[in-house]
Amino acid sequence: RIILEPPFELQRTGDFKQDVFVNLQALVRIFEKRIRAYPEEYLWSYKIWKYSRQKRVLVLVDSKTGHRRQAEALASVTAEYLEEKGISVESATVEVKFKNRLSVLRCAFRAWFCGRYACLGKLESLKGLLSEDAYRAIVSRKPDIVISCGSSVAPLALIVSRENLSTSMVVMRPSLVRAQEFDLCVIPCHDRVKPSKNTVVTFGALNLMTPAYLKQAASLLPDEHEAEGGFRGPVVGLLLGGETKDFSFSEADCAELIIQLKGFLEEADGRILVTTSRRTSSAVEQKIKESFGSYPRCRLLVIPNEKHVSHSAGTILAHSTFAVVTPESISMLSEAASSVPYVLTFRPQRLGRKHALFLRRMQEANFLRIPEIPDLGKELKDLWQRRPPVSTLDDRSLVKQALRRVL
Structure with missing residues (x-):
C-alpha cells in the first residue's frame, strides 16, 4: 500500500533562517507521524547530519599500551585540527577483544570483501567474533571518524567505518588489509612504505607529547x-x-x-x-x-x-x-x-x-x-x-597537514 501525503507547502516569509527551521520542523513531523505508526518499517542507512559542527571519533585499539597511545595521539591531532575550524569533537576509546585468534582472521577475511556500501547493516555479524563488552561498545556509537592502531584491529576499524560511512584512519602499516582501503594512513618511515595520496610518513611513533x-x-x-x-x-x-x-x-x-x-x-x-x-x-x-x-x-x-x-x-x-x-x-x-x-x-x-x-x-x-x-x-x-642547537621531533605537524586533504 502507498500512502500519499498532501502537497508540502513551503513557508516563505523572507527570513531565510527562520523559514528553514520552520519548514524542516514541519517536514520532520510528517516523518515522525509515519514512523510512529509503522516503526518496524523504518530504516535510515546513512548519516542525516553528516555536515554538522560536531564530530564523534571512535578509537579502536588492542591491549598494547604503545598502540593505544599512538591511536589516541592521532585522535588528539584530529580533534585539535577540527576544533581550530570551530567543530567540537567527542572521542571514545574501545579496547577490542576478539574471542580467539581465528576470530581475528575471520574479521580480516570479511574486511577484504567489504565494499564501500556492502557492509551497511552488517555489524551484527561481528557479534560472534568479539567479546560482548567490545561488541556493545562499538555498535552503541555512530562515529564520524574511526581510528585504529594494531594489525588485529585494522580490519575491524575498516568494517565499522564503512558501516557508518565514516572517515577511516590507521596508525602503522596494516598487515591484514590493504593500506589503500583507508582514507588516511599514518606510517613511520622505518616501515619503509612508499608515499601515496592517503599516506603520511612520520619519523617516529606518533605521541601525545604536546x-x-x-x-x-x-x-x-x-x-x-x-x-x-x-x-x-x-x-x-x-x-x-x-x-x-x-x-x-x-x-x-x-x-x-x-x-x-x-x-x-x-x-x-x-x-x-x-x-x-x-x-x-x-x-x-x-x-x-x-x-x-x-x-x-x-x-x-x-x-x-x-x-x-x-x-x-x-x-x-x-x-x-x-x-x-x-x-x-x-x-x-x-x-x-x-x-x-x-x-x-x-x-x-x-x-x-x-x-x-x-x-x-x-x-x-x-x-x-x-x-x-x-x-x-x-x-x-x-x-x-x-649546549648545541636543539632538534625536536614534530610529527604532529605532518599529520595535521595530511588532515586538510582528508577532512
Whole structure:
C-alpha cells in the first residue's frame, strides 16, 4: 500500500533562517507521524547530519599500551585540527577483544570483501567474533571518524567505518588489509612504505607529547619532590624499558649505566628522575632501587610493578634537560624526542632491521644520540658544556597537514 501525503507547502516569509527551521520542523513531523505508526518499517542507512559542527571519533585499539597511545595521539591531532575550524569533537576509546585468534582472521577475511556500501547493516555479524563488552561498545556509537592502531584491529576499524560511512584512519602499516582501503594512513618511515595520496610518513611513533600535555604532566610531580634540594645543574630523566626478543639489558649493563649517570650528576650538580616499566626484569628493578632509592640527587623513583603512577613518563620528560632511554621502545624514544632537548640511548647488541633503521634515521636527523654505555657520561658532559642547537621531533605537524586533504 502507498500512502500519499498532501502537497508540502513551503513557508516563505523572507527570513531565510527562520523559514528553514520552520519548514524542516514541519517536514520532520510528517516523518515522525509515519514512523510512529509503522516503526518496524523504518530504516535510515546513512548519516542525516553528516555536515554538522560536531564530530564523534571512535578509537579502536588492542591491549598494547604503545598502540593505544599512538591511536589516541592521532585522535588528539584530529580533534585539535577540527576544533581550530570551530567543530567540537567527542572521542571514545574501545579496547577490542576478539574471542580467539581465528576470530581475528575471520574479521580480516570479511574486511577484504567489504565494499564501500556492502557492509551497511552488517555489524551484527561481528557479534560472534568479539567479546560482548567490545561488541556493545562499538555498535552503541555512530562515529564520524574511526581510528585504529594494531594489525588485529585494522580490519575491524575498516568494517565499522564503512558501516557508518565514516572517515577511516590507521596508525602503522596494516598487515591484514590493504593500506589503500583507508582514507588516511599514518606510517613511520622505518616501515619503509612508499608515499601515496592517503599516506603520511612520520619519523617516529606518533605521541601525545604536546606543550599542553607536558605542562599538565609537570604539575603532577608530588610536592615533596618539587624542592631542588640545592642542586643547580641539569635534570636527567631515566626511562628504563625491558627485555624483548631483540633486546636484553643485564645487571652488568645496568650497573655500568648507573656509574655513568652518577658520575655526570656529581660533576654537573644535577638531579635525576627515574622510572622503570612493567617489562623491566626484577633483577634490574632491584639494582635501580638499591642505587637510587636513597640517593639524594634522585628526586623521583617510580617502579610500576610495585605501584602504578599515572603519566609518570610524561611527568619525568616535562622536567628533564636530558632523557636517557633504553633503545627497545620506539614509542618511548619518540615521546622523549618530542619533548626533551637532548635524548640519548645506547647501542644494543642486536636489533631487528626496522628498529635499526628507526635509530639510524633519528640519529641522522639529530633527534637522538647513541653512544656506548661506557661513553654515556662523557656524552652527557659534552652536551651540557656545549649546549648545541636543539632538534625536536614534530610529527604532529605532518599529520595535521595530511588532515586538510582528508577532512
